[in-house]
Amino acid sequence: xxxxxxxxxxxxKPSETLSLTCTVSGGSISSNxxxxxxxxxxxxxxxxxxxxxxxxxxxxxxxxLNGRVTISVDTSKNQFSLKLRSVTAADxxxxxxxVICSGGSCGIDPWGQGTLVTVSS
Amino acid sequence: xxxMTQSPATLSVSPGEGATLSCRASQxxxxxxAWYQQKPGQAPRxxxxxxxxxxxxxxxxFSGSGSGTEFTLTISSLQSEDxxxxxxxxxxxxxxxxxGGTKVEIK
Numbered sequence: 625x626x627x628x629x630x631x632x633x634x635x636x637k638p639s640e641t642l643s644l645t646c647t648v649s650g651g652s653i654s655s656n657x658x659x660x661x662x663x664x665x666x667x668x669x670x671x672x673x674x675x676x677x678x679x680x681x682x683x684x685x686x687x688x689l690n691g692r693v694t695i696s697v698d699t700s701k702n703q704f705s706l707k708l709r710s711v712t713a714a715d716x717x718x719x720x721x722x723v724i725c726s727g728g729s730c731g732i733d734p735w736g737q738g739t740l741v742t743v744s745s
Numbered sequence: 746x747x748x749m750t751q752s753p754a755t756l757s758v759s760p761g762e763g764a765t766l767s768c769r770a771s772q773x774x775x776x777x778x779a780w781y782q783q784k785p786g787q788a789p790r791x792x793x794x795x796x797x798x799x800x801x802x803x804x805x806x807f808s809g810s811g812s813g814t815e816f817t818l819t820i821s822s823l824q825s826e827d828x829x830x831x832x833x834x835x836x837x838x839x840x841x842x843x844x845g846g847t848k849v850e851i852k
Contacts, residue, residue: 670832670843670844670845670846671781671789671832671834671843671846672843673834673840673841673842673843676841684839684840685840686840687746687840688840720788720789724836724841725836729794729795729798730777730779730794730836731779731791731793731794731795731800731834731836732779732781732789732791732834733790733791733794733800735788735789735790736788737788738788
């Protein structure tokens with residue numbers, strides 16, 4: 625059973641880069657069954673998909689982030705990562721890592737517990 | 746980008762009553778539609794995918810229907826643990842998009 629856990633700084637200064645890592649356990653990140661990804665949720669607001677990467681390394685990004693985001697996989701550590709550049713207060717959110725699709729069925733499951741990232745000086 | 750619109754924003758229901766939540770897509774998403782439940786302080790939980798396929802661990806009182814642009818999540822008899830926010834999400838096209846959510850509250 626797959627489990628995901630986010631890690632990274634909880635506070636980032638404006639204009640700097642937000643960097644988060646998701647550690648996957650219970651399965652291989654190299655499996656051709658999975659698409660991996662990040663979703664965020666500003667406090668008290670709704671969900672926004674941020675980025676995904678498939679087992680071939682193809683990446684998919686939310687255009688609303690204006691090219692500021694990069695998702696990557698580290699197979700040696702069974703992890704995938706998110707980098708969001710030039711952050712502002714609007715990027716303050718709970719960031720969830722998740723399995724976006726598995727076994728040909730999409731529907732985001734499972735999710736990590738989420739990590740709150742605050743952008744503030 | 747496909748815009749997902751959920752209604753109503755808030756639904757007040759008494760325990761034991763049924764609830765019907767709606768989700769509309771700005772263009773057809775076929776059956777590429779998922780529903781999630783989110784409780785305060787928790788990550789969302791997948792309930793339904795493929796518009797009507799219930800996740801095995803989800804109680805049978807949850808059911809999904811629809812295709813194309815109109816979708817419905819029905820909770821047949823609300824239990825105390827069902828009061829939460831529900832989101833729909835399309836995965837027919839990138840970018841993946843979510844509806845704004847429906848909060849189901851105790852009447």
